[in-house]
Amino acid sequence: MAKINEDLLKERKKCSFNTAELTHLLDGGKDKTLERRSREHFFLDDPELRSKIPSEYLSHKEKYEEAIRKSCILFRKVQELQEAGKGGMDNYREILGGQLGSAILKDGNPITLHYVMFIPTIMGQGNFEQQAEWIQKAWTCSIIGTYAQTELGHGTFIRGLETTATYDPKTEEFVLNSPTLTSYKWWPGGLGHSANFAIVVAQLYTQGKCHGIHPFIVQLRDEETHMPMKGIKIGEIGCKLGMNSTNNGYLGFENYRIPRTNLLMKNNKVLPDGTYVKSPSSKLTYGTMIFVRVVLVQDCASYMKKAVTIATRYSAVRHQSEMKPNCPEPQIIDYVTQQYKLFPYIAMSFAFQYSASWLWDIYNNVTGELESGQLENLPELHALACCLKAVGTADCAAGVETLRLACGGHGYMTASNLPSTYGLATAMCTYEGENTVLLLQTARYLIKIWQNKKNIQKLPTVRYLDNALFNNRSYEKSVSWILSALQQVAAAKIDLANKHINDRVRQGKAYEDAWNETSIELVAAADAHCRTFLLDIFNLTVNNFQLISPELKAVLTDLLELYAVHTAIRMTGDLLRFTNTIGKDVEALQLWLEELLAKIRPNAIGIVDSFDIRDEVLGSALGAYDGNVYERLFAEAQKSPLNQEPVNKSFGLYLKPFLKNNL
Ligand SMILES: CCCCCCCCCCCCCCCCCC(=O)SCCNC(=O)CCNC(=O)[C@H](O)C(C)(C)COP(=O)(O)OP(=O)(O)OC[C@H]1O[C@@H](n2cnc3c(N)ncnc32)[C@H](O)[C@@H]1OP(=O)(O)O
Numbered sequence: 001m002a003k004i005n006e007d008l009l010k011e012r013k014k015c016s017f018n019t020a021e022l023t024h025l026l027d028g029g030k031d032k033t034l035e036r037r038s039r040e041h042f043f044l045d046d047p048e049l050r051s052k053i054p055s056e057y058l059s060h061k062e063k064y065e066e067a068i069r070k071s072c073i074l075f076r077k078v079q080e081l082q083e084a085g086k087g088g089m090d091n092y093r094e095i096l097g098g099q100l101g102s103a104i105l106k107d108g109n110p111i112t113l114h115y116v117m118f119i120p121t122i123m124g125q126g127n128f129e130q131q132a133e134w135i136q137k138a139w140t141c142s143i144i145g146t147y148a149q150t151e152l153g154h155g156t157f158i159r160g161l162e163t164t165a166t167y168d169p170k171t172e173e174f175v176l177n178s179p180t181l182t183s184y185k186w187w188p189g190g191l192g193h194s195a196n197f198a199i200v201v202a203q204l205y206t207q208g209k210c211h212g213i214h215p216f217i218v219q220l221r222d223e224e225t226h227m228p229m230k231g232i233k234i235g236e237i238g239c240k241l242g243m244n245s246t247n248n249g250y251l252g253f254e255n256y257r258i259p260r261t262n263l264l265m266k267n268n269k270v271l272p273d274g275t276y277v278k279s280p281s282s283k284l285t286y287g288t289m290i291f292v293r294v295v296l297v298q299d300c301a302s303y304m305k306k307a308v309t310i311a312t313r314y315s316a317v318r319h320q321s322e323m324k325p326n327c328p329e330p331q332i333i334d335y336v337t338q339q340y341k342l343f344p345y346i347a348m349s350f351a352f353q354y355s356a357s358w359l360w361d362i363y364n365n366v367t368g369e370l371e372s373g374q375l376e377n378l379p380e381l382h383a384l385a386c387c388l389k390a391v392g393t394a395d396c397a398a399g400v401e402t403l404r405l406a407c408g409g410h411g412y413m414t415a416s417n418l419p420s421t422y423g424l425a426t427a428m429c430t431y432e433g434e435n436t437v438l439l440l441q442t443a444r445y446l447i448k449i450w451q452n453k454k455n456i457q458k459l460p461t462v463r464y465l466d467n468a469l470f471n472n473r474s475y476e477k478s479v480s481w482i483l484s485a486l487q488q489v490a491a492a493k494i495d496l497a498n499k500h501i502n503d504r505v506r507q508g509k510a511y512e513d514a515w516n517e518t519s520i521e522l523v524a525a526a527d528a529h530c531r532t533f534l535l536d537i538f539n540l541t542v543n544n545f546q547l548i549s550p551e552l553k554a555v556l557t558d559l560l561e562l563y564a565v566h567t568a569i570r571m572t573g574d575l576l577r578f579t580n581t582i583g584k585d586v587e588a589l590q591l592w593l594e595e596l597l598a599k600i601r602p603n604a605i606g607i608v609d610s611f612d613i614r615d616e617v618l619g620s621a622l623g624a625y626d627g628n629v630y631e632r633l634f635a636e637a638q639k640s641p642l643n644q645e646p647v648n649k650s651f652g653l654y655l656k657p658f659l660k661n662n663l
Pocket residue numbers: 089092093096097098112115116147149150155156157158159189283286287289290292295296299378379382430431432433434437441444445
């Protein structure tokens with residue numbers, strides 16, 4: 001093993017708690033840690049899954065080809081694990097999520113959508129016969145699917161999609177058409193050249209009537225030759241800010257026929273004669289989107305942990321400037337401004353992990369209820385998934401960017417792996433529901449609840465709104481005070497937005513116009529509501545830990561307090577405006593923040609070490625466990641194709657004649 005950097009050695013000695021204990025706690029137990037490590041070994045130590053050349057130096061086409069090569073090996077290996085009964089769904093979660101997956105395929109996986117949306121849609125929207133027909137083929141990868149919903153003209157407003165599926169009772173088929181350029185499907189991952197099937201979301205017409213959007217299983221390419229089917233126009237959409245190997249595609253239809261039974265009919269049906277049978281809720285068709293929003297919150301925690309590990313280790317190794325005259329240059333982690341860039345994101349990754357796991361449980365409960373026809377908890381789940389996805393991805397992207405800046409110039413190198421992590425994180429802000437739009441969905445729910453609080457005590461995520469407006473507690477240095485103040489802020493913002501909508505309606509405006517004019521406040525209200533949830537869950541989780549050592553409990557309490565204080569300080573204006581917080585209290589919060597940064601400082605490296613992220617997963621010259629930053633940066637530079645020859649041919653072609661002309 002390479003020699004460990006001296007600074008990191010010292011940092012590790014300072015740590016006040018047992019890092020293995022925290023690793024096990026985060027994984028859900030020692031067994032889970034061992035299982036994860038063995039899975040990591042299984043994938044990361046396979047030479048077939050390594051790239052000879054860093055992906056940044058490949059052409060667009062080569063990137064895609066390499067991604068397909070690796071994806072096939074990756075999923076074959078997952079199948080091997082499944083067949084051996086090892087790991088279960090965790091294998092898929094880790095490969096598709098923010099850690100293992102992004103280590104092996106830095107720029108995204110072109111087959112992700114098959115597992116994350118194609119199969120879940122068939123499972124959630126297909127009836128018994130359809131599941132029997134398609135699930136086995138999909139699980140064994142006899143077919144590869146994607147999820148084609150978004151069009152060139154519409155991503156958010158899915159009721160406005162233009163692709164049509166018109167039922168023809170004579171042949172018992174649907175005829176698919178893309179009547180306009182804007183009706184072309186645009187964006188689906190893997191659609192360009194990877195998938196041969198897709199769930200296509202289209203407007204269903206039968207007996208001369210449109211019944212709105214529905215999901216259909218559609219074959220796109222010949223299963224043998226992979227040529228596009230007749231009537232299908234398909235291709236890739238081109239280069240993007242990041243995720244350049246996910247093969248996002250476009251798709252158009254020209255009188256393309258599919259059997260009636262390819263309409264997913266668990267919820268809505270079309271009978272052979274063309275009769276339309278409606279489901280109890282039109283929103284059941286949106287189920288896959290909820291599922292993905294829920295799993296994305298876990299990804300936020302993963303990306304944040306990765307970025308914060310890189311930046312924190314680098315900050316311990318990097319020395320810069322003079323803090324005091326004639327003293328050695330300090331580690332940059334000793335600058336308090338640097339601590340302020342790092343430690344809140346360490347704390348945030350815990351907050352997101354804990355909320356993601358609550359959301360996952362709520363999701364499973366509610367989907368279980370949906371199976372038995374109970375729909376009453378769906379709106380609360382939808383509202384919570386929307387705001388957690390929006391706040392989580394926004395904080396994650398902003399956090400990764402802050403952490404990149406915290407690494408100075410070297411953070412700008414792709415070898416730091418922070419730029420591509422940012423590419424992955426910022427994409428999450430847009431896909432699976434653009435963040436502002438999702439916050440407005442949560443606001444819609446909150447306003448409804450505010451207007452009718454009758455059953456509010458039965459709704460765990462919003463019941464605090466019943467009396468939060470009157471919390472008015474005087475400042476105390478406690479998480480419980482911050483939580484109560486944030487709840488008051490959220491309630492006050494919802495109340496005010498509601499009042500402004502009503503005022504505008506009273507002035508004669510249509511409700512929709514009043515809503516739009518109030519929408520900045522509505523978004524802020526949903527954001528505040530979400531932040532109270534995140535803090536509440538973090539607080540509950542830490543307080544519920546019974547069997548952990550006092551040393552670890554102390555560290556987790558520091559992180560919880562830092563998360564709370566950091567959130568409160570970011571919302572200073574709101575606290576002053578909506579609670580009885582005064583200037584002196586803000587000063588006290590600031591001092592508390594500085595005290596917490598100092599308390600966390602000796603444990604910072606220990607905490608990020610506890611995330612137990614292998615070097616291959618970090619993929620960063622700045623963040624490796626040994627801290628040999630400069631050696632690794634130098635070694636990475638040697639991989640540049642330009643460094644493979646002392647003189648590049650452009651010298652003879654352009655530079656030399658140019659230099660001569662200037663003589
Ligand atoms: C196998 C293991 C796998 C593990 C994986 C782990 C790793 C994960 C890795 C992740 C990688 C992911 C890659 C994914 C790539 C991105 C894919 C996409 O973007 S795909 C494309 C994603 N595209 C998008 O996300 C599009 C975003 N747009 C939309 O979702 C919708 O059009 C809308 C919600 C904005 C409006 O819809 P509209 O119809 O106009 O609705 P209105 O506003 O008029 O409200 C009417 C009523 O409906 C209600 N309601 C609404 N939604 C839901 C719901 N879901 N439910 C329930 N209810 C819902 C609403 O509350 C309201 O109720 P009420 O007040 O009347 O009672």
